[in-house]
Amino acid sequence: MANFNGIIEPFITLDDEIRTNLIVVNTDNASNNDGAGGLESEYTRISCADHKVDTCISYVLKKRTREINGIRLPAFYEFEGEAPLVFNQITNCKKAVMATK
Known part of the structure:
Protein backbone atom coordinates (compact mmCIF):
# COMPACT_ATOMS: atom_id res chain seq x y z
CA MET A 1 0.00 0.00 0.00
CA CYS A 48 -7.88 -7.13 -15.58
CA ALA A 49 -9.79 -8.63 -18.52
CA ASP A 50 -6.95 -11.04 -19.29
CA HIS A 51 -7.15 -12.48 -15.77
CA LYS A 52 -10.91 -12.92 -16.12
CA VAL A 53 -10.57 -14.70 -19.47
CA ASP A 54 -7.89 -16.99 -18.04
CA THR A 55 -10.04 -17.78 -15.00
CA CYS A 56 -13.04 -18.63 -17.18
CA ILE A 57 -11.05 -20.78 -19.57
CA SER A 58 -9.21 -22.55 -16.76
CA TYR A 59 -12.51 -23.27 -14.99
CA VAL A 60 -14.46 -24.37 -18.05
CA LEU A 61 -11.71 -26.40 -19.64
CA LYS A 62 -10.29 -27.55 -16.29
CA LYS A 63 -6.60 -28.18 -16.35
CA ARG A 64 -5.78 -31.83 -15.71
CA THR A 65 -2.79 -33.50 -14.12
CA ARG A 66 -1.38 -36.98 -14.45
CA GLU A 67 1.01 -39.10 -12.49
CA ILE A 68 3.42 -41.56 -14.03
CA ASN A 69 5.37 -43.80 -11.67
CA GLY A 70 4.49 -41.53 -8.75
CA ILE A 71 5.76 -38.41 -10.52
CA ARG A 72 3.20 -35.68 -11.03
CA LEU A 73 3.40 -34.21 -14.52
CA PRO A 74 2.75 -30.52 -15.28
CA ALA A 75 -0.88 -29.47 -15.60
CA PHE A 76 -2.31 -29.55 -19.11
CA TYR A 77 -5.52 -28.80 -20.97
CA GLU A 78 -7.20 -32.05 -21.97
CA PHE A 79 -8.59 -30.66 -25.22
CA GLU A 80 -5.53 -28.71 -26.38
CA GLY A 81 -5.17 -30.87 -29.49
CA GLU A 82 -8.74 -30.05 -30.52
CA ALA A 83 -8.26 -26.28 -30.64
CA PRO A 84 -4.55 -25.43 -30.87
CA LEU A 85 -5.12 -21.80 -31.89
CA VAL A 86 -7.24 -21.16 -28.80
CA PHE A 87 -4.63 -22.66 -26.52
CA ASN A 88 -1.79 -20.79 -28.27
CA GLN A 89 -3.72 -17.58 -27.56
CA ILE A 90 -4.07 -18.57 -23.90
CA THR A 91 -0.30 -19.12 -23.69
CA ASN A 92 0.41 -15.78 -25.39
CA CYS A 93 -1.96 -13.91 -23.06
CA LYS A 94 -0.23 -15.41 -20.03
CA LYS A 95 3.15 -14.36 -21.44
CA ALA A 96 1.83 -10.83 -21.93
CA VAL A 97 0.68 -10.69 -18.31
CA MET A 98 4.02 -11.98 -17.04
CA ALA A 99 5.92 -9.47 -19.18
CA THR A 100 4.03 -6.56 -17.64
CA LYS A 101 4.55 -7.65 -14.02
Missing part, protein backbone atom coordinates in the same frame (compact mmCIF):
# COMPACT_ATOMS: atom_id res chain seq x y z
CA ALA A 2 2.91 2.36 0.69
CA ASN A 3 4.08 2.04 -2.94
CA PHE A 4 0.58 2.73 -4.21
CA ASN A 5 0.23 5.81 -2.00
CA GLY A 6 3.61 7.05 -3.22
CA ILE A 7 2.45 6.83 -6.80
CA ILE A 8 -0.77 8.72 -6.23
CA GLU A 9 0.72 11.31 -3.85
CA PRO A 10 0.61 14.13 -6.45
CA PHE A 11 -3.16 13.61 -6.71
CA ILE A 12 -3.90 13.49 -2.96
CA THR A 13 -4.17 17.27 -2.70
CA LEU A 14 -6.89 17.33 -5.36
CA ASP A 15 -10.49 17.83 -4.38
CA ASP A 16 -11.92 14.55 -3.03
CA GLU A 17 -14.52 14.23 -5.77
CA ILE A 18 -11.98 14.83 -8.53
CA ARG A 19 -9.46 12.44 -6.94
CA THR A 20 -11.90 9.56 -6.52
CA ASN A 21 -13.17 9.98 -10.08
CA LEU A 22 -9.69 10.43 -11.52
CA ILE A 23 -7.90 7.45 -9.97
CA VAL A 24 -8.88 4.05 -11.38
CA VAL A 25 -6.82 1.02 -10.40
CA ASN A 26 -6.49 -2.05 -12.65
CA THR A 27 -5.80 -5.27 -10.69
CA ASP A 28 -6.34 -8.98 -10.77
CA ASN A 29 -9.12 -10.48 -8.63
CA ALA A 30 -6.85 -11.44 -5.73
CA SER A 31 -8.42 -10.95 -2.32
CA ASN A 32 -5.28 -9.19 -1.04
CA ASN A 33 -6.31 -6.17 -3.12
CA ASP A 34 -9.19 -5.49 -0.73
CA GLY A 35 -9.47 -4.86 2.97
CA ALA A 36 -6.68 -4.18 5.45
CA GLY A 37 -3.41 -3.55 3.66
CA GLY A 38 -5.17 -3.58 0.28
CA LEU A 39 -6.32 -0.77 -1.94
CA GLU A 40 -8.25 2.07 -0.45
CA SER A 41 -11.97 1.53 -0.98
CA GLU A 42 -12.37 5.14 -2.09
CA TYR A 43 -10.73 4.39 -5.44
CA THR A 44 -12.46 2.72 -8.35
CA ARG A 45 -10.97 -0.69 -9.07
CA ILE A 46 -11.43 -2.61 -12.29
CA SER A 47 -10.32 -6.17 -12.86
Whole structure:
Protein backbone atom coordinates (compact mmCIF):
# COMPACT_ATOMS: atom_id res chain seq x y z
CA MET A 1 0.00 0.00 0.00
CA ALA A 2 2.91 2.36 0.69
CA ASN A 3 4.08 2.04 -2.94
CA PHE A 4 0.58 2.73 -4.21
CA ASN A 5 0.23 5.81 -2.00
CA GLY A 6 3.61 7.05 -3.22
CA ILE A 7 2.45 6.83 -6.80
CA ILE A 8 -0.77 8.72 -6.23
CA GLU A 9 0.72 11.31 -3.85
CA PRO A 10 0.61 14.13 -6.45
CA PHE A 11 -3.16 13.61 -6.71
CA ILE A 12 -3.90 13.49 -2.96
CA THR A 13 -4.17 17.27 -2.70
CA LEU A 14 -6.89 17.33 -5.36
CA ASP A 15 -10.49 17.83 -4.38
CA ASP A 16 -11.92 14.55 -3.03
CA GLU A 17 -14.52 14.23 -5.77
CA ILE A 18 -11.98 14.83 -8.53
CA ARG A 19 -9.46 12.44 -6.94
CA THR A 20 -11.90 9.56 -6.52
CA ASN A 21 -13.17 9.98 -10.08
CA LEU A 22 -9.69 10.43 -11.52
CA ILE A 23 -7.90 7.45 -9.97
CA VAL A 24 -8.88 4.05 -11.38
CA VAL A 25 -6.82 1.02 -10.40
CA ASN A 26 -6.49 -2.05 -12.65
CA THR A 27 -5.80 -5.27 -10.69
CA ASP A 28 -6.34 -8.98 -10.77
CA ASN A 29 -9.12 -10.48 -8.63
CA ALA A 30 -6.85 -11.44 -5.73
CA SER A 31 -8.42 -10.95 -2.32
CA ASN A 32 -5.28 -9.19 -1.04
CA ASN A 33 -6.31 -6.17 -3.12
CA ASP A 34 -9.19 -5.49 -0.73
CA GLY A 35 -9.47 -4.86 2.97
CA ALA A 36 -6.68 -4.18 5.45
CA GLY A 37 -3.41 -3.55 3.66
CA GLY A 38 -5.17 -3.58 0.28
CA LEU A 39 -6.32 -0.77 -1.94
CA GLU A 40 -8.25 2.07 -0.45
CA SER A 41 -11.97 1.53 -0.98
CA GLU A 42 -12.37 5.14 -2.09
CA TYR A 43 -10.73 4.39 -5.44
CA THR A 44 -12.46 2.72 -8.35
CA ARG A 45 -10.97 -0.69 -9.07
CA ILE A 46 -11.43 -2.61 -12.29
CA SER A 47 -10.32 -6.17 -12.86
CA CYS A 48 -7.88 -7.13 -15.58
CA ALA A 49 -9.79 -8.63 -18.52
CA ASP A 50 -6.95 -11.04 -19.29
CA HIS A 51 -7.15 -12.48 -15.77
CA LYS A 52 -10.91 -12.92 -16.12
CA VAL A 53 -10.57 -14.70 -19.47
CA ASP A 54 -7.89 -16.99 -18.04
CA THR A 55 -10.04 -17.78 -15.00
CA CYS A 56 -13.04 -18.63 -17.18
CA ILE A 57 -11.05 -20.78 -19.57
CA SER A 58 -9.21 -22.55 -16.76
CA TYR A 59 -12.51 -23.27 -14.99
CA VAL A 60 -14.46 -24.37 -18.05
CA LEU A 61 -11.71 -26.40 -19.64
CA LYS A 62 -10.29 -27.55 -16.29
CA LYS A 63 -6.60 -28.18 -16.35
CA ARG A 64 -5.78 -31.83 -15.71
CA THR A 65 -2.79 -33.50 -14.12
CA ARG A 66 -1.38 -36.98 -14.45
CA GLU A 67 1.01 -39.10 -12.49
CA ILE A 68 3.42 -41.56 -14.03
CA ASN A 69 5.37 -43.80 -11.67
CA GLY A 70 4.49 -41.53 -8.75
CA ILE A 71 5.76 -38.41 -10.52
CA ARG A 72 3.20 -35.68 -11.03
CA LEU A 73 3.40 -34.21 -14.52
CA PRO A 74 2.75 -30.52 -15.28
CA ALA A 75 -0.88 -29.47 -15.60
CA PHE A 76 -2.31 -29.55 -19.11
CA TYR A 77 -5.52 -28.80 -20.97
CA GLU A 78 -7.20 -32.05 -21.97
CA PHE A 79 -8.59 -30.66 -25.22
CA GLU A 80 -5.53 -28.71 -26.38
CA GLY A 81 -5.17 -30.87 -29.49
CA GLU A 82 -8.74 -30.05 -30.52
CA ALA A 83 -8.26 -26.28 -30.64
CA PRO A 84 -4.55 -25.43 -30.87
CA LEU A 85 -5.12 -21.80 -31.89
CA VAL A 86 -7.24 -21.16 -28.80
CA PHE A 87 -4.63 -22.66 -26.52
CA ASN A 88 -1.79 -20.79 -28.27
CA GLN A 89 -3.72 -17.58 -27.56
CA ILE A 90 -4.07 -18.57 -23.90
CA THR A 91 -0.30 -19.12 -23.69
CA ASN A 92 0.41 -15.78 -25.39
CA CYS A 93 -1.96 -13.91 -23.06
CA LYS A 94 -0.23 -15.41 -20.03
CA LYS A 95 3.15 -14.36 -21.44
CA ALA A 96 1.83 -10.83 -21.93
CA VAL A 97 0.68 -10.69 -18.31
CA MET A 98 4.02 -11.98 -17.04
CA ALA A 99 5.92 -9.47 -19.18
CA THR A 100 4.03 -6.56 -17.64
CA LYS A 101 4.55 -7.65 -14.02
